[in-house]
Amino acid sequence: MAPPSALDPWLVGRHFGIVIDAGSSGSRLQIYSWKNPRSITIVKGSALSLSLPVVGKGTQHGEDWVHKVEPGISSFASNPEGVEGHLKPLLNHARKHIPPSLERETPIFLLATAGMRLLPPIKQAKILEESCRFLTHHSDFKIDSPTAAGPCGSSVRIITGEEEGIFGWIAVNYLMDGFTGASQNRTTYGFLDMGGASTQIAFEPDPRNQGDAKNLVDVRLRLLGGAEINHKVFVTTWLGYGTNQARERYVGKAISEFEGTRTKEQLDIVPDPCLPKNLLLEETPVNTLSPTAHASQSHQLLGTGSFEQCMKNTASLLNKNAPCPDTHCLMNGIYVPPIDFSVSHFIGVSEYWYSSEHIFGLGGAYDFVQYERAALDFCSKDWAEILKEHDKSQKNNQLGGDGEVEKDGQIVEAGKWGPNVARSRLQMQCFKAAWVANVLHEGIGIPRIVDPGGNVTSESEKVEKEAEKKGLGRPTFQSLDTVGDIAISWTLGKMVLEASKEIPLPSKSDRPLVDPIDDVPENSPIKPIRPFLSLDGLEDRIAPHLPTVLTRTSLGFSPVIFLALVSCCCMLLLLAYPLRRHFRASCLRSVRRVTKRDEGYSLEEGTYFHNGKYPGGSRAPSPTSTTRPWLYPLRRIASFTRAAASSQRSNQRHTDLSARPSPTRSYSLPNGFDTTASSTQYTTRNSISRSPSPAPGFIDDATTQNHMPHNLSSRSRNTSQMNLSIMAPRPSAISRNGSLQSPKKGHLQDE
Structure with a gap:
């Protein structure tokens, strides 16, 4: 497919941006586009001047603006060279849809997320370096120059979970009109995102409580009219709290508990309430608490189909009892300012949507009672019965893809699930539904809304009415996937920010827009990921194991980096101490060379100087008029070298001749x-020395040498x-x- 023609009216004044979301399960390329803000006529005070640039799909028709490949880029940790083959189809897809004339002005971003954050810094750096090399050598897209962020600056890097949350927060409020001029006094929506490895929360605390909140990020955007809008947003991430990582921790915990109580007669079959009834899976624990070697081997997990028990067993994975260094924490001892759910309303994407909609059909406004009933019914079914319903639904075109599955290079749309993909979703649905509900209610604290009539709510519209009765206004939580035809994704928030950066500044005194991570205060705990400075990665691995009093938050500085620097200084001192005598001797030799050089002769006119002075206080002869002044130091060095070599040859010949009569x-x-x-004095040309002119008379060698300066009695410094x-x-x-x-x-x- 050829790229669109430059004569296409749709392309006139249109800018493009490309984001590669390098996630843990795959890399997804998304092409966005918007009108050039400089080409739009803006009337001051109009509705258009109070809005952000309209960012939409990067293709005029169809769904070709998205392309995904598997597996995740982090799977190339042991083979960084394989990144080229991984990215090649993504880059080819982008070049098919971006006109060649616009490539140089189209920015491309490869932003890696939780999968890459779990790798050691050295492996992170190698993957980023290979990605940067491939993109710069095989395309003309706009890529940043090397900076501290990486070999391709901010174009190819690992984003923090906080950045992911901030970009998602921008996307949600952009699509929900939370940034328009008419809504500046309204509270924005909070953002919840859950992937396979991590989960994030981002929200704007109530303005009345912002003074007490900590670690707020300043998010700045620019409206088309030039006015800047500013929001103070709290964002944090829980690494390891995505569905896949939570499942790994759950399996390790279940096997450890089983091994602690099993008898010799029992088989290696672990009962699992988080699997549908009679579903048998073989799983290998990644993390196990049991000291026995057998606990780390593969076990079979047999589903018992109890959603209530699954909720109880997964609740402990939230780690709510972890020490909290601040006044208010949620999961795993991480600080989150108090949330007023009568004001703050949240929208959940990714797994929040998949777990609610694709099996239960309950996406949208969230009702826990209805959600719990659907989960209880599904988990208690026999696995064979679920497979029959799946085959029937597939024939009736009722099942849908989760937006992450690819077949023949295309994202699987709703109603086109393959048997293997659907089976994996159905197997984990009970666990994921329980994990999502626990994170929402036990972790974040979103209230369960129970209507006065009991468990009879059957439609999501009733949730809104019940929320209004309780003074909550809009639904406290709702899961969404798209608004209109635009998917809610943190990549959209990144492109909204990039488009906003292109709006001209109203005056020279205004600050240009930057990514929020580049605008945080120095004392903020949110720091960009720099895999080339491995101390940050070291701190991330060690800090969770330190006592609370030794954390960065308590001390005000990083104890890990401090100890690392002290250790480096001690190692340098230990290495330098045995060599102290050699260092002292080298310094003395250098001083002696400088002293001897100062007591030499001038090589320009044959005069000598002593102790840095010329006879009679005269100054050093200046170079001739034909010599360039800047070459004079070089000529002096060359003259010293020739004179030293000549003196060495003269002394050698003098020694050889003096050995004979x-x-x-x-x-x-x-x-x-x-x-x-x-006769040697006159037959050896190089040994003839200058001397003052004596009075006529008899002069022998001894007399002549006594009249000469001491340095001239041994050899001549100028033989010309x-x-x-x-x-x-x-x-x-x-x-x-x-x-x-x-x-x-x-x-x-x-x-």
């Missing part, structure tokens, strides 16, 4: 004096010039027997 020659000077000198004023006239020839012949009267004769 040196013949002497007699020189006859013009004034009649003779001198006897070692020779002072031979002591020899006049210059000999013109050397006889075969060693005498020097001169055409004038003065001659040198061998003795």
Whole structure:
């Protein structure tokens, strides 16, 4: 399928954005689009100026704006190179629906969630690096440059559970018109999301109680007219409280309890009230509390079909008795400000919707009585009977997909469940229904609404009436999947924020919009995930095992990071202590080299300096006019190197010649004096030294050396010039027997 043509009127002034939701069970690509805010004529004070950009599907027709692949990206922890094959069909799908001319201005985000958060930081980093490399080398989509967030900046990263909750909160209130100008004084909707690995809550506390609430996140959006709206939102996440992770903990707990009371005659069959009656499954515990090795082996779980007992057995998994460092906690000792359910109303997505609608048909306004009746009836059925009803419903096209199942590259729609997919949903429906109800009522504290007539409520509309009787107004809780034809997803909230960022600032003094995670105060417990700084991952693993008084909240700083830094400093000191003598010797040698270099000679004009000064207080000779000043230091270094090499060769030759008897020659000077000198002094060119010009007379080597400076008595620092004023006239020839012949009267004769 070719991408849409640039001449299509639907594309005029349209911007696109792509989000890959890299979840624990699969990666889902979603394409969104919106009109360019700069191309829209906005009348000040109009309804349009008080609204956000309209963000919708990224395709004009059909459901091609969504594409999903399985398994989750976290499954490539041991094989990061496999990420390329995982992402390739997603990227190809996006390029089929985005015009090539718009690719460079279309941002793409790969945002990983709970599945990746469970991996060690090193494996997280490798997967993100491979994802970044593939997206940048195989597409022209807009991707951030490397930052502290990762190799592709904020385009490819792991989002926290808090970010997931904030983006979902934005999506819900965007679709429910919670951000329009006319509703600014109304309370926004709270957001609940439950996946396979985690669950989140995000809500705006009552303005009267916001002063007492802690850890609020500042969410800023910009309306088309340029005005900024601001909401203080509380958000938190419970990692391990998704349905799949909760099931793993439940199986481990059930097997441990069974092993603690079983007899030798009993088989490895564990009764399970959270499975339909007579359903037999073999499961291997991931976490078990039993010390015996047998408890970690696979066991068969036999369904007993008791929803009431399942509710009791799963309630302990909420960990309500965990220590609470703050004044108000919900599950697992995590702080949540008090919720006034007469004001705050919640919308649940994902598993809240699937568990209510796909088997029970109770999506929408929530009534616990009706929900409990449907769950009791389903769990108590025999598994064989459930399979018969499933086959019948499938033939009548009554079952529906859960929005996460893919077949032949397409998301399975309602009424198109395959037998294997439907069976897995039916097997876990009883457990998931109990877990969702416990999280809502025992965990979060949403009140159960029981109408005065008893358990006779049969329609969700009556829930709204009962809620109004109790002063709750709108339903306290309702599960939704879509609003109109747009699915409720945190990815939509991310794109609403991106579209809002494109609105021009009213003035230069206004702050540009940023992601909420980048705008939290320094003392906030909500921190972005940085897998390249593994100390954060280390803290996440160690902190739950520390006493309450040693947590970050109690101390005001991270004790794990503090201890890690102290340990690193101690290790460095231990490594450096045995090498202290070598460090001291190296420092002394460096000081001596600097001292000797300062007591050398100038190499420019042959003059010398001592203790950093030139004779007579003169300054160092300046380079010639033809030499560039910035090259002068380099020329000095090169000259020192050549002089050192030349002196070494001269000393070597002088040593070799001095080891043999040196013949002497007699020189006859013009004034009649003779001198006897070692022939080596005049036959070895590199050993001739400069000396002050003496008065005419007899001068031997010893006398000459005594008149020279100490440093000149051993070797010459400049071999380019020779002072031979002591020899006049210059000999013109050397006889075969060693005498020097001169055409004038003065001659040198061998003795």
